[in-house]
Amino acid sequence: MGNLNSQMNIFNKFLLVVSLRVENPTEGRVKKWAISFHELLNDITGRHEFEQFLRTEYSQENIRFYNAVEKLKSCPTSEVSKCVMDTYIEFLADGTLHEINIDSVTRDAIKKELEVPTRGIYDVALDHITMLMKKDSYPRFLRSEQYKQLLANSIQRSTKKK
Numbered sequence: 001m002g003n004l005n006s007q008m009n010i011f012n013k014f015l016l017v018v019s020l021r022v023e024n025p026t027e028g029r030v031k032k033w034a035i036s037f038h039e040l041l042n043d044i045t046g047r048h049e050f051e052q053f054l055r056t057e058y059s060q061e062n063i064r065f066y067n068a069v070e071k072l073k074s075c076p077t078s079e080v081s082k083c084v085m086d087t088y089i090e091f092l093a094d095g096t097l098h099e100i101n102i103d104s105v106t107r108d109a110i111k112k113e114l115e116v117p118t119r120g121i122y123d124v125a126l127d128h129i130t131m132l133m134k135k136d137s138y139p140r141f142l143r144s145e146q147y148k149q150l151l152a153n154s155i156q157r158s159t160k161k162k
Helices: 003-022 028-033 037-042 044-056 062-074 075-091 104-113 124-142 146-151
Strands: none
Touching: 028 037, 028 044, 028 146, 037 124, 044 062, 044 146, 062 075, 062 124, 075 104, 075 124, 104 124, 104 146
């Protein structure tokens, strides 16, 4: 029964995410993404668009790692070990296809912490990856044709008074 509840929670979160993401965001929403990287990542549509951009730059693993760590922070306590291992296997294990670029000291520290996994095991790596995206990918996203198209196609709210 516990596994079924866990699957239902995941499904409900999926439905919530799908329902919050919109095909044509408002102009104000799209412009807000340019105010700060934090605004972009905290908007489900913005994060999705940024992930699509990173896919074209062959650096999608960074936002996927970010998403996995965010998921880890909110997963049930009984699933922390599994989430930690799944994240390690996908992004840090030798030979993985989605390896993130972190220094060997951080990587070694994470390996040691795998013996007693916690929700904060990837915090240092996440800070590094977030900074890489903020300083490198985010400015390119804002200059990209994709962002310009999003802005051009965004819905403008009516300012008429009734």
